Structure formats: C-alpha cells, structure tokens
Amino acid sequence: MKKKYEPLFTPWKIGNVEIPNRIVQTSMGGTSLFGWLEPCHFDKEAAYHILNRAQEHVGLVLPGMQCVRDTMGRRWLYQNKKMFEDLAAWMPEFHKTGSKLFIQLAGGFGRSMAINQMMVDMLEKKPFGAIAKPFLDIEYCCASASETPNRWYPSLNSRPLTVEEIQEMVEAFAKTAKMCKDAGVDGVEIHAVHEGYLLDQFTIANMNYRTDQYGGSFENRFRFPVEIVQAIKRECGDDFPVALRYSVVSKTKGFLQGAVPGEEFVEFGRDMEESEKAIKYLEDAGYDMFDCDNGTYDSWYWAHPPAYMPDNCNLEDVEHIKKFTTKPVVCAGKMDIVKGAEEIKAGRIDALGIARQNLVDPEWVTKIMEGREEEIKPCIRCHNACFSFSKSKHTANTQSLDDSLHLARCALTPSTMQHNKYKIVPTDKPKNVAIVGAGIGGIEAALVLKKRGHNPVIFEKTEHLFGLYNTAAAMSFKVADKNLIKWYAREIQKWDLDIRLGQEVQDIQSLLKAYDDVIVSIGSYPKTLQIPGFEKTVSVTDFLLGNKKYDKFVLLGGGQSACEIAYDKVLAGAHPVIVEATDDLITPAGTCLANSSFLREYLPFAGVPIYFDSVISEIGNGYCMIKNLKTGEVHKEECDCVVNSLGHVPNDRFASIHNRHLHRIGTCVKWGNLRQVIWSAWDVAMKI
Numbered sequence: 001m002k003k004k005y006e007p008l009f010t011p012w013k014i015g016n017v018e019i020p021n022r023i024v025q026t027s028m029g030g031t032s033l034f035g036w037l038e039p040c041h042f043d044k045e046a047a048y049h050i051l052n053r054a055q056e057h058v059g060l061v062l063p064g065m066q067c068v069r070d071t072m073g074r075r076w077l078y079q080n081k082k083m084f085e086d087l088a089a090w091m092p093e094f095h096k097t098g099s100k101l102f103i104q105l106a107g108g109f110g111r112s113m114a115i116n117q118m119m120v121d122m123l124e125k126k127p128f129g130a131i132a133k134p135f136l137d138i139e140y141c142c143a144s145a146s147e148t149p150n151r152w153y154p155s156l157n158s159r160p161l162t163v164e165e166i167q168e169m170v171e172a173f174a175k176t177a178k179m180c181k182d183a184g185v186d187g188v189e190i191h192a193v194h195e196g197y198l199l200d201q202f203t204i205a206n207m208n209y210r211t212d213q214y215g216g217s218f219e220n221r222f223r224f225p226v227e228i229v230q231a232i233k234r235e236c237g238d239d240f241p242v243a244l245r246y247s248v249v250s251k252t253k254g255f256l257q258g259a260v261p262g263e264e265f266v267e268f269g270r271d272m273e274e275s276e277k278a279i280k281y282l283e284d285a286g287y288d289m290f291d292c293d294n295g296t297y298d299s300w301y302w303a304h305p306p307a308y309m310p311d312n313c314n315l316e317d318v319e320h321i322k323k324f325t326t327k328p329v330v331c332a333g334k335m336d337i338v339k340g341a342e343e344i345k346a347g348r349i350d351a352l353g354i355a356r357q358n359l360v361d362p363e364w365v366t367k368i369m370e371g372r373e374e375e376i377k378p379c380i381r382c383h384n385a386c387f388s389f390s391k392s393k394h395t396a397n398t399q400s401l402d403d404s405l406h407l408a409r410c411a412l413t414p415s416t417m418q419h420n421k422y423k424i425v426p427t428d429k430p431k432n433v434a435i436v437g438a439g440i441g442g443i444e445a446a447l448v449l450k451k452r453g454h455n456p457v458i459f460e461k462t463e464h465l466f467g468l469y470n471t472a473a474a475m476s477f478k479v480a481d482k483n484l485i486k487w488y489a490r491e492i493q494k495w496d497l498d499i500r501l502g503q504e505v506q507d508i509q510s511l512l513k514a515y516d517d518v519i520v521s522i523g524s525y526p527k528t529l530q531i532p533g534f535e536k537t538v539s540v541t542d543f544l545l546g547n548k549k550y551d552k553f554v555l556l557g558g559g560q561s562a563c564e565i566a567y568d569k570v571l572a573g574a575h576p577v578i579v580e581a582t583d584d585l586i587t588p589a590g591t592c593l594a595n596s597s598f599l600r601e602y603l604p605f606a607g608v609p610i611y612f613d614s615v616i617s618e619i620g621n622g623y624c625m626i627k628n629l630k631t632g633e634v635h636k637e638e639c640d641c642v643v644n645s646l647g648h649v650p651n652d653r654f655a656s657i658h659n660r661h662l663h664r665i666g667t668c669v670k671w672g673n674l675r676q677v678i679w680s681a682w683d684v685a686m687k688i
Contacts, residue, residue: 002368005338007344008022009369014060014241014328015240016239016241019059020099022340025062025358027189027355028356029407030409031046034083035066038071040073046064050101051097053358054101057366061100061102062189062291064104068105074134084179084180088182102188102241106197107197110196111142111150111201112195112196112201112296113138113152115153116399120156120396142156143161144158144161145198145207145209145210146201173228173231174235177232177236187240190245193245193247196252199228203222222282232286243288244282246290247294248272248314248318250269251267251302252295258601259299260601262605269298288328290330292332301597302333303594306383306595308599311339312333314331315335319349331351359413360377360412360416375490377487379412380412383592386410388590390589393584399590424452426452427452432515433516434456434514435458436459436519436654437460437520438466438501439523440466440488440674440678441665442521458499460502465488469674470545477567509657519684520654520662524648525648526644527644532618532619533619537641551574552576554576555579557644558586559645560595567599567603570606570608576608578608581615590673616642623637623638624636665681
C-alpha cells in the first residue's frame with residue numbers, strides 16, 4: 001500500500017465501538033437489510049452486498065435507509081420479529097470480517113417522497129387513495145412538518161403529521177433500535193437532519209410552520225430528532241452508539257430551487273450559523289457521530305453529486321462544522337480518496353464517506369491495500385441505475401416501477417445488487433464468437449465471453465476503440481469517464497482480447513458461417529431534420545473531438561448531451577446558445593434529477609441563452625434563424641456553427657437478418673445510456 005493511503009487504515013471510535021479503518025460506506029437507497037419500498041423482510045440480496053463490502057475491508061458499513069414503518073403495508077419494523085431473528089443469525093458471519101455495521105433508520109420522506117403518476121392519482125382521486133390505503137398510504141408517506149409542496153409534484157402539498165403520529169414514530173425508533181442491538185448490530189444511524197427528508201423538514205424554519213411543541217423556536221424545530229436519540233438511549237443504554245446523517249447547510253434558495261457552486265444566494269434552509277448551533281445541540285442530546293454532507297432534495301446535486309460537481313464539494317463545510325462538535329465527523333460527497341486521506345491525517349475530518357464507488361467496484365479498498373489502485377473501476381457518477389429518479393417540468397417521478405423497487409444497481413457493473421441474475425458462469429462448450437463493433441458494448445460482451453471460456457473476436461471498421469464513448473468522455477469534467485476508458489484498455493490487455501481494427505464487416509452471412517455466434521454492436525448515428533442548411537451543422541463528435549475551436553455556437557436540441565456540452569464550454573469561456581422545441585431541458589425519462597436539476601439551474605446562472613418552444617428554421621454561413629413555435633416570431637442568431645445535438649437513432653443495418661445465432665446489443669437496438677449498452681451485452685454474453 002502506498003504511504004499516501006495509510007491514514008485511511010487507522011482505527012477510530014464511535015462511542016465505545018472501534019472501527020478498524022476510516023472508510024465508511026454511506027447508506028444508499030436500495031441496500032437496506034430490511035428491504036426497500038416493499039414490505040419489510042430480511043433482504044438476502046442486500047445482505048450479500050453488505051457482507052461482501054465488509055469482506056473487502058470497508059471499515060463501517062451502513063445499509064440503505066429504512067423507514068421505521070413500512071412504505072408498503074404500514075407495519076412497524078419492530079413488529080416483524082422473524083426479520084430480526086434472521087438478522088441475528090446473519091450478524092456473526094458479518095462480524096467475522098472485523099468490520100462494523102450501523103443500521104440506518106428513518107422517519108420517512110415527507111415532501112421529498114418521489115411520487116410517480118400512480119401515487120399522484122392516489123392523492124388527487126380520494127376513492128382510489130382510500131382503496132389503496134391499507135397497502136400504500138401515500139398521504140402518510142408524504143406527510144411532513146407542515147403543508148408544503150412535494151418536490152416531485154409541487155401542486156400537491158404534504159399534510160402535517162399529528163403530534164400523536166410523531167410520538168408514535170419516536171417510540172418506534174427506540175423499539176427498532178433495541179431490536180437491532182439485540183440482534184448484534186453495532187449501532188444505528190438516524191436519517192436524518194439531512195437532505196430535506198422528514199426530520200430535516202421539521203428542523204428547517206421555512207418548511208415548518210407549526211405552532212405546537214414541534215414548531216417555532218429552534219428547540220421546538222429540533223425536538224423530533226432530539227426525542228429520537230433520547231428515546232433510543234433510554235431503551236438501549238448510553239453505550240449503544242447513535243450516529244446522525246447530517247446536512248451541514250441546505251444550499252437551497254427555495255422550494256424546488258437549489259444553489260449551484262459559486263452562486264451568491266440567501267439560504268432558504270439551514271445556514272452555517274444555525275448549523276454551528278445545531279450540531280452542538282444534537283451532540284448534547286446524545287448523538288455519537290455526524291455523517292455529513294450538504295443539500296436538500298431541492299438542491300439534490302450536493303447530496304448526490306453528478307460528474308458536473310467539483311470533487312470534495314462538501315469538504316470545506318464539513319471541516320468547518322467539525323470545529324463545533326467533539327464527536328467524530330464523516331465527510332461524503334464526491335470525495336477524492338487521496339484528499340480524504342490527507343484531511344484525516346491532518347485531523348480535519350475523522351473518516352471518509354464513500355457510497356457509489358462501492359457499487360461499481362466491490363474490491364476497490366482491497367486494491368488500494370494491495371497497491372493495485374490502477375485496477376479500480378471508477379464510478380462515473382451517472383446515477384443511471386443506482387438512483388435514476390427523474391422528472392421533467394410537468395411530470396412526477398418518471399422512473400420505472402422496476403427501477404424504483406430496485407435501487408443501488410450499477411450501470412457499469414450489472415452484478416451489483418442482482419448477483420444471481422448477472423454472473424460469470426464458466427462454459428463447458430467453448431464457442432468462437434464474432435463481435436461487430438468495438439464500442440463499450442462490444443468490448444463488454446467480449447470480456448464476459450472471455451471470462452466464461454469462449455473465444456471472442458471483435459471486428460471494428462475504424463482504427464479506434466470505444467466508439468461514441470470517446471465523444472461522451474471528451475468533455476473536461478468527465479475525468480472519471482476518461483479513467484473508465486483506461487480501465488477498459490487494461491482489461492483488454494489483461495484478458496488478451498482479439499480485436500481487429502480497420503476491418504469493416506459487410507457480409508454478416510459469411511460471418512455467421514465462420515463463427516458459432518455473432519454479436520452486432522454497431523451503435524447509432526445522429527438524427528437529422530429537414531431544415532434548409534442542415535448540412536452545415538457540426539456533429540457532436542466533430543465538435544468535441546475536432547481541431548476547430550468555436551466561441552459562439554448554437555446547440556440544436558436541449559437534451560442531456562447538449563446541456564453537458566454547454567456546461568463544458570461555459571467553463572472554458574465560450575458562449576453557447578440552446579434551442580429546444582419543448583419548454584424544458586432534459587425531458588426524457590432516465591436522467592436522475594440530481595443530474596438534470598444541476599444543468600437546468602447552472603446554465604441560466606452562467607448566463608446561457610436558452611430558447612424554449614423554439615426551433616431552428618434555417619442555417620446559413622455564420623448564422624441561424626430561430627423560430628418561436630408559440631408566437632411565430634423569428635430572429636437571426638449569429639454564430640460560428642450550429643451543433644446537431646438532437647440525439648441519435650439506432651443503426652439498424654443488420655436488423656432485417658433473423659438467425660438464432662445472430663444477436664444485437666446496445667444502441668443499435670434501442671437508443672439509451674451506458675447502462676442499457678452494458679446490461680444488454682451481459683444479457684447476450686451470459687446466454688451463449
């Protein structure tokens with residue numbers, strides 16, 4: 001192990017519990033040992049994941065958040081004795097690793113509940129809601145401190161929790177914590193005065209308008225989390241550690257309005273002055289550790305930083321708040337591992353909180369310990385499988401129900417949280433398999449086939465690997481994507497893949513005769529429009545990878561790629577303009593709200609002109625004509641070029657050929673993100 005990492009591997013204590021190293025897996029939705037949104041049970045898939053991370057030397061493992069009352073079914077966790085018996089039977093196996101386990105317990109989501117259209121219907125159509133109530137009481141799930149707009153569907157307001165409901169929940173925290181302790185769990189973490197969830201909604205004055213003992217004064221607003229820790233300590237004893245997931249500052253300008261890095265704003269939520277007071281108050285109440293970052297669901301990109309956010313985005317605030325508590329402090333939020341080690345050595349934080357890196361590469365800590373950090377598969381912070389809650393301007397959460405019920409999967413590593421579905425099973429009948437296309441999909445398929453014992457050969461018509469992903473990784477902030485390309489290059493060499501560059505496949509039938517199976521992974525091509533002068537547009541690939549530099553340019557389309565390009569070039573001092581036919585940016589489902597809301601809020605902050613409800617009606621030399629679809633008004637926009645950022649359509653070149661030994665994967669089948677490409681590669685490569 002390199003010396004720079006050594007501070008990460010020193011023991012520390014939370015209360016009387018010693019943690020073997022300074023690496024903490026912070027909780028992620030979907031990894032709860034008690035199930036996720038479904039009725040509570042001991043979840044074997046999550047248990048496999050949690051145990052594996054401990055076996056790979058994560059010092060403190062925090063499973064996913066678990067509400068003390070089922071989201072579905074409305075049963076209190078403490079009423080399920082069988083679940084805790086299963087947990088107790090499993091804990092000795094976990095403790096063999098030497099790691100420690102704190103279970104994260106929560107009151108609920110409140111106004112942050114990511115309601116979908118079905119849930120909206122339950123709230124708006126009272127008879128439907130009444131029928132569904134015994135199974136899914138969505139009104140209770142969305143209940144908050146006060147009547148406040150739902151983050152995902154703001155025309156609907158949360159109802160205030162009653163005092164009786166609050167006190168019933170406090171008791172449930174205590175009873176559940178005691179059952180965790182009796183099962184052998186090392187501690188609990190309370191979620192949260194954090195991220196704008198239920199308890200945070202009580203503590204934030206602009207979200208709490210109550211006039212009873214749970215509203216008004218500072219002490220009243222913090223009464224709920226204080227009563228929870230006091231009840232747990234009464235039930236479990238002072239020696240049982242209780243940590244708190246804590247947002248230092250809210251970084252929120254108002255309901256549905258986050259504050260981007262560098263923006264001057266008036267804090268709508270918890271500011272630093274109140275946070276300095278609050279952390280000492282919460283320590284005095286009995287909390288033994290503070291697991292810190294920033295943000296609310298209104299500024300979700302601070303708690304779930306996408307690639308656009310700076311590294312260590314919460315570190316400065318967390319280091320500051322540590323001065324106001326004697327308890328250990330963990331910092332999370334796009335943390336650079338080396339920087340984290342430096343800050344721990346200096347005593348400015350106590351431990352390093354890492355979440356999604358534990359999804360993409362379960363061995364990353366072991367690789368550091370063994371001096372193999374160059375082998376670590378990087379998280380690209382896409383949120384495409386781990387947390388793809390998404391919405392556009394006029395929708396509730398558009399994430400599919402399957403995704404909502406199965407969070408914490410990984411776009412890059414399909415076996416994460418679904419290890420029985422995606423796994424390497426050696427073959428007893430090795431086959432020769434031709435793969436057409438050396439993009440990420442073709443390479444991923446070849447790696448799976450090779451690991452299973454088959455003999456893949458990749459044919460690529462160009463002289464370059466990785467296809468369109470070279471374009472996606474070209475932007476300055478996509479450091480992790482560039483590192484992923486390097487990771488794939490090492491895997492190609494390690495597994496000695498046979499890749500034949502400069503060989504375009506014209507005759508697929510001949511290939512089918514020469515090989516046992518053929519996989520087609522030829523990707524997609526840019527959309528086109530019938531616009532006068534459209535031939536003058538510049539493709540995204542030529543724009544990002546070409547030698548020509550542009551100062552002022554117009555992006556035709558306001559999807560995620562266009563917004564990322566605009567963001568990248570704004571950072572470089574250029575002047576992008578976006579023309580979008582709808583009234584919103586990034587409208588398709590599948591882009592996590594943490595990602596899309598950052599781009600929606602940063603681009604106006606940076607002064608990028610955005611023409612909504614508009615199209616380009618003509619492209620000329622040094623200009624384009626922009627037409628407003630509602631008013632019919634047309635104006636001339638001078639520019640160096642127009643970039644075709646309309647998106648891509650599948651390359652269906654071989655789609656008409658039907659043969660059971662011919663398989664198509666990735667974006668030549670359906671346009672999608674890297675998750676769709678990689679998972680489809682595994683789907684095919686596992687079956688051959």
